[in-house]
Amino acid sequence: xxxxxxxxxxxxxxxxxxxxxxxxxxxxxxxxxxxxxxxxxxxxxxxxxxxxxxxxxxxxxxxxxxxxxxxxxxxxxxxxxxxxxxxxxxxxxxxxxxxxxxxxxxxxxx
Amino acid sequence: xxxxxxxxxxxxxxxxxxxxxxxxxxxxxxxxxxxxxxxxxxxxxxxxxxxxxxxxxxxxxxxxxxxxxxxxxxxxxxxxxxxxxxxxxxxxxxxxxxxxxxxxxxxxxxxxxxxxxxxxxxxxxxxxxxxxxxxxxxxxxxxxxxxxxxxxxxxxxxxxxxxxxxxxxxxxxxxxxxxxxxxxxxxxxxxxxxxxxxxxxxxxxxxxxxxxxxxxxxxxxxxxxxxxxxxxxxxxxxxxxxxxxxxxxxxxxxxxxxxxxxxxxxxxxxxxxxxxxxxxxxxxxxxxxxxxxxxxxxxxxxxxxxxxxxxxxxxxxxxxxxxxxxxxxxxxxxxxxxxxxxxxxxxxxxxxxxxxxxxxxxxxxxxxxxxxxxxxxxxxxxxxxxxxxxxxxx
Numbered sequence: 001x002x003x004x005x006x007x008x009x010x011x012x013x014x015x016x017x018x019x020x021x022x023x024x025x026x027x028x029x030x031x032x033x034x035x036x037x038x039x040x041x042x043x044x045x046x047x048x049x050x051x052x053x054x055x056x057x058x059x060x061x062x063x064x065x066x067x068x069x070x071x072x073x074x075x076x077x078x079x080x081x082x083x084x085x086x087x088x089x090x091x092x093x094x095x096x097x098x099x100x101x102x103x104x105x106x107x108x109x110x
Numbered sequence: 111x112x113x114x115x116x117x118x119x120x121x122x123x124x125x126x127x128x129x130x131x132x133x134x135x136x137x138x139x140x141x142x143x144x145x146x147x148x149x150x151x152x153x154x155x156x157x158x159x160x161x162x163x164x165x166x167x168x169x170x171x172x173x174x175x176x177x178x179x180x181x182x183x184x185x186x187x188x189x190x191x192x193x194x195x196x197x198x199x200x201x202x203x204x205x206x207x208x209x210x211x212x213x214x215x216x217x218x219x220x221x222x223x224x225x226x227x228x229x230x231x232x233x234x235x236x237x238x239x240x241x242x243x244x245x246x247x248x249x250x251x252x253x254x255x256x257x258x259x260x261x262x263x264x265x266x267x268x269x270x271x272x273x274x275x276x277x278x279x280x281x282x283x284x285x286x287x288x289x290x291x292x293x294x295x296x297x298x299x300x301x302x303x304x305x306x307x308x309x310x311x312x313x314x315x316x317x318x319x320x321x322x323x324x325x326x327x328x329x330x331x332x333x334x335x336x337x338x339x340x341x342x343x344x345x346x347x348x349x350x351x352x353x354x355x356x357x358x359x360x361x362x363x364x365x366x367x368x369x370x371x372x373x374x375x376x377x378x379x380x381x382x383x384x385x386x387x388x389x390x391x392x393x394x395x396x397x398x399x400x401x402x403x404x405x406x407x408x409x410x411x412x413x414x415x416x417x418x419x420x421x422x423x424x425x426x427x428x429x430x431x432x433x434x435x436x437x438x439x440x441x442x443x444x445x446x447x448x449x450x451x452x453x454x455x456x457x458x459x460x461x462x463x464x465x466x467x468x469x470x471x472x473x474x475x476x477x478x479x480x481x482x483x484x485x486x487x488x489x490x491x492x493x494x495x496x497x498x499x500x501x502x503x504x
Contacts, residue, residue: 048243049244105210
């Protein structure tokens with residue numbers, strides 16, 4: 001019973017995070033010519049670890065600047081810097097977690 | 111030890127210990143020096159081998175990075191980790207967390223190139239972290255050809271070096287022993303010359319005293335003659351001791367089956383006048399008569415030294431008891447005794463613990479020497495102011 005409850009809680013939490021991510025991130029990025037996973041690998045290329053990557057994304061989304069962006073200058077010039085996030089810290093972190101889970105390299109290589 | 115033996119030097123226990131300590135320390139030091147040089151040589155050979163393999167590993171590391179770059183760009187389509195035959199690799203993120211590995215590779219950051227468990231590792235830190243890989247580790251098996259070669263060289267060089275060090279040590283030992291050897295030889299030569307000069311007068315005195323018919327003399331003259339007899343016998347005893355000491359190693363033993371009781375009786379009679387002068391009672395207790403195959407002169411010398419010591423270091427009106435049993439002879443006195451800490455040193459040459467009586471401190475050294483030659487055991491029990499008991503057993 002307890003196990004089932006824990007599983008359900010975790011599952012619903014992941015589902016909820018995923019919903020935030022899909023609703024607030026994917027929906028906008030769909031409109032751009034560069035798919036959302038390319039941003040992720042840009043971050044990975046620069047920050048390497050999970051902790052550093054998540055931190056860099058968080059800081060950028062909280063206060064986006066040209067300097068903090070991992071994208072090429074030409075890309076910024078064309079599409080500009082995105083507006084500051086309206087999400088709550090908690091929600092933002094959940095969305096970043098979903099993003100990491102979706103595109104992380106760990107456990108995917110053969 | 112070898113040097114002392116070849117020079118025919120009878121070194122004291124303490125000197126032997128010093129020589130032994132010096133030799134041990136020298137050998138230990140030689141081993142330490144050789145070990146340090148061996149390690150340095152081994153390390154240099156290892157470094158040389160690693161440098162040789164470095165370029166090969168770097169080349170493969172470069173290829174691996176290109177493949178990782180390709181994989182990073184096309185990760186949505188391709189997820190097969192690049193593999194190189196005969197090489198293993200692993201990638202770690204900036205938190206040193208393993209991303210992927212083709213074998214059991216652990217990240218060590220103490221060196222970029224190192225050898226561990228017969229495997230050579232190269233740690234590469236690329237400028238861009240493809241797939242999040244900050245550390246790319248490449249490994250290959252070590253064929254250990256260099257190790258076999260180094261071991262062989264070390265065995266040969268170490269053996270030569272050790273023999274050379276031993277040779278140097280032997281020369282050093284000879285140099286250190288030279289003053290000691292000169293001093294001992296000087297003393298031995300002096301004793302030999304002195305005893306040679308003493309031989310004729312002492313023999314003349316002893317023979318002539320023995321020829322005097324004391325029954326014809328008056329009591330006063332008899333006493334004087336007796337004193338001369340004691341003095342002459344003491345000199346004769348010292349003379350014999352010194353002769354044994356200087357020629358001891360060269361005296362050829364003439365072993366025969368001896369009736370112990372008869373020899374003891376003969377020696378007790380010889381020392382009777384000496385004992386009387388000190389009012390010491392000499393007695394023989396025969397528990398069981400026994401025989402021993404030994405050189406008579408040497409056995410007499412052994413007994414003489416034990417009896418004369420027992421008289422010399424006795425109290426006035428003391429006793430000396432000689433107990434003969436099947437496997438032992440005990441000389442027991444009621445003398446001044448010896449301090450417990452000095453008992454072990456008693457058999458050393460020139461060892462003396464009582465300055466009130468004369469002597470060279472060679473008596474028990476001779477006893478020990480003879481006992482060693484005939485494999486006799488010596489046990490000394492002594493209590494201060496109560497007496498000493500010397501047990502010679504076989």
